[in-house]
Structures are given as C-alpha cells and as structure tokens.
Amino acid sequence: GAVVSQHPSRVICKSGTSVKIECRSLDFQATTMFWYRQFPKQSLMLMATSNEGSKATYEQGVEKDKFLINHASLTLSTLTVTSAHPEDSSFYICSARGPENIQYFGAGTRLSVL
Amino acid sequence: GENVEQHPSTLSVQEGDSAVIKCTYSDSASNYFPWYKQELGKRPQLIIDIRSNVGEKKDQRIAVTLNKTAKHFSLHITETQPEDSAVYFCAATANQAGTALIFGKGTTLSVSS
Numbered sequence: 001g002a003v004v005s006q007h008p009s010r011v012i013c014k015s016g017t018s019v020k021i022e023c024r025s026l027d028f029q030a031t032t033m034f035w036y037r038q039f040p041k042q043s044l045m046l047m048a049t050s051n052e053g054s055k056a057t058y059e060q061g062v063e064k065d066k067f068l069i070n071h072a073s074l075t076l077s078t079l080t081v082t083s084a085h086p087e088d089s090s091f092y093i094c095s096a097r098g099p100e101n102i103q104y105f106g107a108g109t110r111l112s113v114l
Numbered sequence: 115g116e117n118v119e120q121h122p123s124t125l126s127v128q129e130g131d132s133a134v135i136k137c138t139y140s141d142s143a144s145n146y147f148p149w150y151k152q153e154l155g156k157r158p159q160l161i162i163d164i165r166s167n168v169g170e171k172k173d174q175r176i177a178v179t180l181n182k183t184a185k186h187f188s189l190h191i192t193e194t195q196p197e198d199s200a201v202y203f204c205a206a207t208a209n210q211a212g213t214a215l216i217f218g219k220g221t222t223l224s225v226s227s
Contacts, residue, residue: 034214043203043219044158049212057212093157101146101209105157 002028002098006106013084014114021079021109023094029074030096034103035067038091047092050077084113116141118206120218127194129227137204137218138186146209147180147187152201152220161202162189165209194225 003026011019023033031052036044048069049057056069066088068080077096081088093108117140127133139147145166150158164171164178164187171178175194180187191198201222205215 032212041222044217046214046216049214051212091155095215102160102163103148103215104160107157108155110155 002026002102002104004094004096004098004104004106006094006109008109009107010110010112012112012114015085016083019081019084019111021081021092021094021111023077023079023096023106025075025096025098025104028096028098030077030098031074033071033077033094033096035069035077035079036093036095038093038108040091044093047079050079050094052077081111084111086113089113116144116206116208116216118204118216118218120204120221122221123219124222124224126224126226129194129196129225131194133189133191133194133198133223133225135189135202135204135221135223136186137188137206138184139206139216140185141206141208142185143208144206146207147178148205148215149176149178149189150203150205150217152203158203191223194223196225196227199223199225 005024033050035047047062050069050071052071058064071077094106095103098104120137148163151161152158175192177190201220204218207215
C-alpha cells in the first residue's frame, strides 16, 4: 500500500535550536500534505495544510513564523520548528492523501526540547 | 469548520464482548469517515472507513455505521481480543483536495482477558 515516510523519528534538542522534520510520499504524488501535533493522551490536532508550490494554510492559533512549512516537490513537505522551546515538545505527524483518497500517516516525530 | 465529538473517552470490556464507539460531526459537507487505531508511540492505522453513500460497512469483526441525517457514525468491534486494546480515533472530512481529516478526541479501549 501507499507509504508516507517521516524523519527523524526522535529528536532531542536544546532550547533555542531549530528542528526540521521531513515527510515524504514514497510511491505516490501528494499536492497536499497535512501536519498534525499530538500531546500525550490527546488527539491529533491539525496544525497546517502544506500545499505544493504555494504557501501553507495554518490553523487558528498556530504561529506560521514558529512552524515553517515548505512543500517544494510533489513528494516532500518539511516542517521546521524554529527556536524550539520546551513547550514545543510533542509528537508531530504528517499525512498525505494517497490512492483511493485515503490519508496515510507518517510514523511521527517525537520532539523533546530540553 | 468541522467539529467531531467522540464518546466514550475510555472503554473497558472483557475479552469476547462487543465494543461500540460513537462519533458525531457538525459539517454536512463531510462525506468520508475513517476510523484509526493508534498504539502507543506509533502512527494511526486505518482500520475501516465509510463514505456517505452507504449506511454500513463490515470487515470481519469490525463494522461502521453512518447516519447522515443525524450526523453520527459508530464503530462496532465484536468478539474483542486483548490485541484490540489501543486508542481509537474517528475522523471526518469532505475528502476534497486540500481538506484535512478532523479527529475526535479518541477512545482508549482496554480489553481484559
């Protein structure tokens, strides 16, 4: 079936550094990808919609200057958490709409900011 | 925008019993309703989905029902097994290009043997 690859799976960084997370659709093209954030024991909250070749659409309350999204090709979207702080520690998951309009998820990235 | 409510938040059953999780949605434009199973620290896995042109779908021990008029859909798991223990999320979307899945808050299912 369709596969979405997400890297890295785990990041531990110091406060103030920036972290880049990659999301790739391996066997299909995705003009749109989605970024979610999940806190422990909570649901997946949509952060933004990544659009190939254009600006991302951010959900209310999500700082676009904090969470930079780039979707430069039909198979790759990146999320950069800039100047990360401990409150940014979370599980970040991307998804892409694949064959038969089913959304496939990446394996997620667990970010821990010290 | 879409809002999805999910109940219950936790559900404990004995092995072999049935489990039912219910969701409601607000946007009448939504036409695709998937259910995901998520184990701790892992990605959500699609277990079953239903589109608005059908009222029920079944796959072995799992079934989903949809009532478009009332805007609610339910997941039914029969003959539960310990390996069914996980967090289950319902979601809804208009499933057009550019529209994201909106998730319910999740149900933690515990199946004891």
